[in-house]
Amino acid sequence: MSGAASPVALSGAAQATAARVVRERGPRELFCGLTGIVWLHRKMQDAFFLVIGSRTCAHLIQSAAGVMIFSEPRFATAILQDRDLAGLADANEELDRVVARLLERRPDIKALFLVGSCPSEVIKLDLEQAAARLSQQYLPRVRVLSYSGSGIETSFTQGEDNCLRSLVPLLPSSDARNLLVVGCLPDVVEDQLARLLEAMGVGPVHFLPGRDTALLPTVGPNTSFLLAQPFDTETARALMTRGARHLPAPHPFGVAGTRDWLAAAARDFGIDKARFDAVVRAPMTRASAAVARVAQRLRGRRVAFLPDSGLEPSLARFLHSECGMELVEVGVPYLDGQFAAAEIAQLPAGVDVVEGQHVERQLDRIRSARPDLTVCGLGIANPLEAEGLASKWSIELVFSPVHGFEQAADLAELFARPLARLERLEI
Ligand code: SF4
Numbered sequence: 001m002s003g004a005a006s007p008v009a010l011s012g013a014a015q016a017t018a019a020r021v022v023r024e025r026g027p028r029e030l031f032c033g034l035t036g037i038v039w040l041h042r043k044m045q046d047a048f049f050l051v052i053g054s055r056t057c058a059h060l061i062q063s064a065a066g067v068m069i070f071s072e073p074r075f076a077t078a079i080l081q082d083r084d085l086a087g088l089a090d091a092n093e094e095l096d097r098v099v100a101r102l103l104e105r106r107p108d109i110k111a112l113f114l115v116g117s118c119p120s121e122v123i124k125l126d127l128e129q130a131a132a133r134l135s136q137q138y139l140p141r142v143r144v145l146s147y148s149g150s151g152i153e154t155s156f157t158q159g160e161d162n163c164l165r166s167l168v169p170l171l172p173s174s175d176a177r178n179l180l181v182v183g184c185l186p187d188v189v190e191d192q193l194a195r196l197l198e199a200m201g202v203g204p205v206h207f208l209p210g211r212d213t214a215l216l217p218t219v220g221p222n223t224s225f226l227l228a229q230p231f232d233t234e235t236a237r238a239l240m241t242r243g244a245r246h247l248p249a250p251h252p253f254g255v256a257g258t259r260d261w262l263a264a265a266a267r268d269f270g271i272d273k274a275r276f277d278a279v280v281r282a283p284m285t286r287a288s289a290a291v292a293r294v295a296q297r298l299r300g301r302r303v304a305f306l307p308d309s310g311l312e313p314s315l316a317r318f319l320h321s322e323c324g325m326e327l328v329e330v331g332v333p334y335l336d337g338q339f340a341a342a343e344i345a346q347l348p349a350g351v352d353v354v355e356g357q358h359v360e361r362q363l364d365r366i367r368s369a370r371p372d373l374t375v376c377g378l379g380i381a382n383p384l385e386a387e388g389l390a391s392k393w394s395i396e397l398v399f400s401p402v403h404g405f406e407q408a409a410d411l412a413e414l415f416a417r418p419l420a421r422l423e424r425l426e427i
Pocket residue numbers: 032033034053054056057058060116117118119149150151152
């Protein structure tokens with residue numbers, strides 16, 4: 001295991017960037033991909049997520065998502081027992097029984113995701129095959145899919161990416177022209193972005209994931225797509241193998257990010273500039289004024305990102321260019337040069353984008369640089385706070401509505417709040 005940071009070659013525009021991309025390997029401290037269930041189950045309202053895992057997995061999901069007392073939960077854990085782990089019981093038979101019981105009790109479920117975990121991967125339980133077998137049994141009523149949320153190979157947002165990628169082979173093929181927006185968005189944000197795209201004449205527009213898993217969008221050579229979540233890169237690659245075209249753009253965080261993201265769609269659909277400007281002028285003016293008010297509290301402050309969500313380059317770009325913050329270091333759990341290029345190209349000279357993690361070395365650098373704010377995982381935040389370093393949980397940025405013009409000031413406010421809290425504590 002090497003902890004040394006080494007420069008990385010990125011393709012396309014990223015090579016021309018002034019920010020240096022380096023790679024670091026060593027001990028990591030990240031949530032696993034099961035966490036994605038927390039926001040995926042809210043979005044896909046007819047889906048159920050069945051984790052095949054241990055009591056630890058069940059505790060993680062239960063504490064991350066809270067206990068739903070008044071509604072039927074849409075996630076659960078089928079706990080692998082010692083006999084399963086020791087290979088003494090047929091885990092597939094047990095899984096079939098659990099699924100049969102679940103689907104009998106819950107006729108509302110239209111899509112069932114079998115979610116792999118560290119224990120299911122260690123005993124090499126083939127969930128893809130199990131999903132195919134169960135699909136044959138339960139289609140057309142229920143579609144059974146599988147993906148990995150294991151912490152062995154995923155960081156927490158890769159759970160979403162793996163889930164969406166599992167849907168791609170099911171998208172009906174078509175030559176029809178359409179735009180796909182890829183990434184799990186709160187309904188309110190989806191509606192805002194859909195309204196803007198429709199007003200400028202871009203369409204038809206489909207969102208992946210949508211609210212109804214039975215209504216999957218079509219894909220083919222006349223499909224173009226935009227990433228709303230920068231970390232959905234495997235889904236993007238799977239869409240490209242189905243003939244879809246990626247539209248390179250920054251991601252829709254902040255005023256400029258949202259404008260450029262929408263502009264990429266407008267260009268691709270041949271929308272003239274006057275119409276585009278007319279649609280975005282009012283929301284941009286409102287959002288710029290709202291961000292400027294919050295930026296007064298952020299300007300000149302120093303921010304560091306530890307690798308966690310995969311949103312880091314986009315957020316760093318927003319905080320630097322629209323809020324006047326100084327970037328100390330931008331950690332990111334992994335980078336796909338093709339999809340990250342438009343963001344990294346906008347980061348300033350002298351900043352290191354650090355892909356991967358050696359948590360101890362990164363913490364040493366944070367302690368020595370003492371930024372005003374460190375954006376990091378939950379496990380790292382408390383020790384930093386105890387040392388008088390303000391922190392922001394990066395997972396909150398995935399749970400909260402932060403995309404688009406209307407949320408740009410809220411996004412800035414999420415970073416201003418911990419600074420204000422620390423200042424109050426210091427008085
Ligand atoms: S999938 Fe792995 S890392 Fe995640 S809760 Fe289960 S055992 Fe822990």
